[in-house]
Amino acid sequence: MYSGIGYRRGASSTCKILANGNKFLKKVVRWRIGNGCSIDIYKDIWILDKSLDNWHTFVATPEHDNQIVDKLISDGYWNVEELKILFREDLISLICGIQILPNQEDDCLELIHQNFGCSVSALAYKASVQDHSSCFYWECLKNIKLRPRVEVFWWRIFNNAIPTFQFLFQRRIQGEFDCPRGSIATEDLEHITLKCVKLVEIICYLNKWGFGIPNFKSFQECWKWMESYNKGHGYLINIYCSAAYLNWRARNRFLHEGKDDSAMVIATNSVSYASISYMVDKDKLGHWGTN
Template identity: 40%
Template sequence: MKPNTLLNRVLRARYGDVLWNGIYRNNPSSTWKIIQNGADFLFPVLRWSISNGEYVDTFKDIWILDKTLDKWSTFVSIIENNYNKVSDFITNGSWDIDKLKFCFGKLLIDLILSIPIHSSQPEDKMECIKKISGKSVAAIIYEKKFNAISEDETYKWRKKLKLKPKIDMFWWRISKNSIPTFALLSYRRLINHEGCPRGCLDTENTDHIVRRCFFINKVFKLLEEWNFGTPEFDSVEDCYQVLSRLANINPFLGNLICSVIFYCYKSRNQLIHGGCDDSCYVIAYRAVIQSISSFKNGLIRENWNANQLFKLSKSSWLPPPLGWIKVNVDASIFLNNSTGIEGIFRDYKGRGLAAFGFHTIHWDIAQKELLAILSLRDLIKDWMLEAKGEMIILNAEDLKKNGLVGDRAMT
């Protein structure tokens, strides 16, 4: 800029000294509109080089790393409006530590103290954030502008998978790289470590919380034992490709993968905030129940508003009375004589409380149905006996056909 030119002096007298404040007056001139439009595009890719801090807004301008303070996930405490300019924190050409301590935390203070003050400059100047990127300023502006407004490529498959709102929001945040992983918090100078809180010898980034954590691998392995085979992937981008494909051919399995990763991350948050990490079994059955309920057909309104679960008709499953716990058991047999026995405990609202399943080798489905019922002796817990009652509904068509059980439920 040339401060002594006639145009410069006229614009400064009418619109002020700071070009970057974004203030628009009534009926501005065409010249000012063009300059202001260019400033709007330049502002996100420039940062301030501090001289005296008089032109730099503490919270709305970029002078620490690559973001303004009002867009940071950070710790700032402002009690009075006396620190709106960076110059308020500078005394005799150096940072005033006492004033910094009044407003910022220790980590931010250390970061601010590392910012040089160019006392030789007559005033604060703007400089490009990416100095050695090899790109022109126009290319940097284009990348910054249009990446920010690019179409959400995950929206289509997220919609097809019928994710619950909280899970859908979680995956949208992953697509925007806004999950506060330890790697992201360390980059923002909020913590001084990047390792996984579960003890993995790996950096906790987005790829880690999606697949690379050993805990998530254990949950997926458990689901494979329950005959929920999931495709292999190793990163977020690979996961997007898998979910996009499953959205068209098997949306239930895609929903299950999203639910597992969500509940693993939720359990991780419990752990770092002083709670306990949920077990693999708890997360697995929560994810299965969540995915089933995502494909519900409606509500049974005359039965305490219990959810009508996926592929279950009103005549095949009804919720138990208020305060009761209901368990459904079943068995299946494959052509190679591999049999699977499974069951699930639910409350009067249809919410899953516990689930079980195991494999055996046998040829008679009727005997396996009976074994499924007898296995409850070892699976019923003390807290279940505190319910008002316990109802066992048998989904055992072979037993009924053979006359081994009646049409009424065993209670």
């Protein structure tokens, strides 16, 4: 007997995924283009990992309804003139980089991310759990008075919208996924927020100054600490979140300019960032000073 939502009470995660296949699989698959006749331009996923009507920088108007990708294709190639009617230059360039398979008559589905040994059901279940947990963690951090740029950085962390090397590799944009600073480790979200050698060094400086931030081994351990410290030690969490953001910013500077800030400088700036944004008393306008 199945309940109204499509699966038995107490059913396993696999059974739930099978019973609600479309709902779960939609998070982990996208269209591979043959003739484009099966793909809605705005509602289906065929560019990177989101449908266009879910892109925050793209606005679809009512006249965009029920438009199919085949209208953008001519003789097995992208019709640039048609693309110019609908999209701007940067998006046109991205679309033109998508391969059309002329020998494949029909469109088919493929995994959005390259598969690192997980089954399709495991990938789908992991995606659904991440969506639920990210909302919980984000609500936790909203009370910590992060500076706007730091808050946006962590919002992007929770929405898997940080272009780490693993992020780019999984989307077939880049050929390698190791840390660009030379560490032999996959640069993923856990790496840039927990395990980066530079971040560990920054935390060591902060702890020498008496802050007492743990070295976390997993996201779960980090979030558990944040949840338990949220009410009385928001300032400490603010310093940690600022350190992760400033380390990511320094990483980008190293990657694009060849210059990297020292761990001590980043640690000092982390304290400064948190001090500016975190008020001692909600009824007063004074801020904690860096000293």
